[in-house]
Amino acid sequence: MAPVSDLAFDPWDPAFVADPYPAYAELRARGRVLHYEPTDQWLVPHHADVAALLRDRRLGRTYQHRFTHEEFGRTAPPPEHEPFHTLNDHGMLDLEPPDHTRIRRLVSKAFTPRTVERLRPYVHDMAGELVAALVEAGGGDLLTDVAEPLPVAVIAEMLGIPEADRAPLRPWSADICGMYELNPSEEVAARAVRASVEFSDYLRELIAERRKKPGEDLISGLIAAHDEGDRLTEQEMISTCVLLLNAGHEATVNATVNGWWALFRNPGQLAALRADHSLVPAAVEELMRYDTPLQLFERWVLDEIEIAGTTIPRGAEVAMLFGSANHDTEVFRDPERLDLTRQDNPHISFSAGIHYCIGAPLARIELAASMTALLQQAPTLTLAAEPRRKPNFVIRGLEGLSVEVVKV
Template identity: 40%
Template sequence: MTLSSFLSVDTTNRSVSLDSSDPRFYDNPNAVYAALHEQAPTFYWEQQKQWFFSSYDLVNALLRDKRFGRQILHIASREELNMPPPSAHTRHFDAAESWSLLELEPPEHTRLRTLVNRAFVSRHVEKMTPEITDLANGLIDAFEGERKTELLASFADIIPVTMIARMIGIPDEMGPQLLKWSHDYVGMYMFNRTRADEDAADRSSKEFSDYVRSIIAQRRATPREDLLSHMIHTEHKGQLLTDDELVSTTIVLLNAGHEATVHQIGNSVRVILESGLDPSALFADAASTERTVEECLRICAPVHIFQRYCLEPCEIDGVSLKRGDKISLILAAANLDPRKFPDPLTFKPIRNEGANLSFGAGIHFCIGAPLARLELNLALPLLFKRLPGLKLASRPKVKDVYHFHGLERLDLVW
């Protein structure tokens, strides 16, 4: 199979024709990104009707550029931008997103992030090491004797959702329901989403919001030592968060706190096993483990695209943009820029070429990055240590979505 059979690049006009729902693409997007770095690292994606940027330096700079933001309606009206009115059938989703940390710009973003940031700093998160280790060991205990497992359901799904729920103050038994709501919710971020996807996201948004409101009421009456109680009862410059702000913030923390990490655990195990490298060497000590985890994040990032609105007219890499234009930054492709990472498609944990962009950069740098990194640095070495001889039982099946890159299932034997 050749890339030209499903990827068309016009280098003169820097335009690309590519169907994001084609399994030849989403099964191995890295090969496409390598071709785009060669031919058109900045390109207009015809099907998405939008400019995309994939070079490391540009993506890194644009993530920090104040001429671009996650929202636009704080400085311009829908009428000015010829933007259609909100859809009635996604009103519950829109309400849940209205105060999302991912969607706001300063000063609102600064106020909300300040209230939750303390819980996610490395020194606080590191205190969770024994709890994460115990949870991972307990999960492995349950399937170790069977000498086979489907790792996503038995391990990868459970650790991140359990830990973020505990931090916020939501019972462990809600884990499966949180996963269902989250899967439906993030369907709104996908290319080529259908009306059915939107209806599912809206329905789950209402259920998710109603549940969070019930927990908020409980914590108002009886505060506990958890993040939700902290958010409810802590003032910032004399202001408390409203219920709407609490609902949006809690939902985004729950979703972002586990969705990507689930994918990253599965992606990382696959990459390590397919590399043929010795896991005992990859996880020989803390420094080796950290390098291995960062290389996994670089080469198989779970979140591929982050979008921005242009807040003022400007020109980027020869592309003229006007206020209200939406652009996309391909984090996963930036991690494969050969000018930054030589031999980018090769898994090399000994790299020392700089930071990957899998958690973003700038004011929207992933607030949960310290927690995700800790979970990966603990869970991955433990898995390979406890299950010597671990190998793939069959070719892993990639989820048929883009721009979250993860596996449908990961069957292992040992």
């Protein structure tokens, strides 16, 4: 098998992070699965394989429902990381059946389509207010002025977190999500542990308040949710709330700024969108595909699998490259071209299988709301300065996106 080390794939190289898509094309040309020694992972770059493995029960987000760390050939996390893992390991995203099935079923009783629809007016009003302030100021940072505050406010509103308590939510989320990068440093781990403790302590107090005085919010719904006498534990509620915030706004924030940066680089497509706002739903899907907010998703091999004649043993880790899958020429015609009229768009930016993003409908509402507000209120929005990429590879975003609104 050809080594990956001689390819341009390097998650710690700023040039690769700036534009990983040529390296992905090289990976796809090399084969269907390649071992990457620096992270000891098997890279899967093709859409068909990624889509199939996301649904394959021989792989899992965790292995601890079947094996101890020792039995699986892995080393237990250091004790000082325990608060992060307690928080992370009780969330749906990192559980497998039967626990995943039970928790997702209970969460779904509170996180209903009606709950999401009830938020739609709030989302549109908030997006309009944020964009109006940006226009009034003549521009600013699209990241901090619109992209970040919108989903954070929406998730906080849904959970019932008072406005006065919302300032730490984004920093807590950013610090926790640092652990999802490849080989995070001890400094990153220490920040994630501290944020895990602080966020958990806050939510524990809020849950206690809602037990005494329930409201119409999601936390009250999670407390009330039951199925044949089964309820969520306090830790499962805390982990669910953190997951909804982290997953529910990290992708939306980065999809917003990645999307507008792509539009600024493709002025013909931006002009078409400005001329026809009915393109917004298709634009949201295409921008999620074109520059994928979550580039890589990991699975443990619970039972030996074979991909294109290569045996991957139990205990190995598979890294499914969402960004590569979304640019696979076997599925997408001319994938390097941004096409807001693309009709057949089976991107996997929201994952697939049992871990398909439960918040995808809400994310789509938020993305469409902010895009529509910007198109309506800021038709002369232009790029003010070349943005810088965040150094992260897995969660793909920008440090900021400086824009101007030209008065006409």
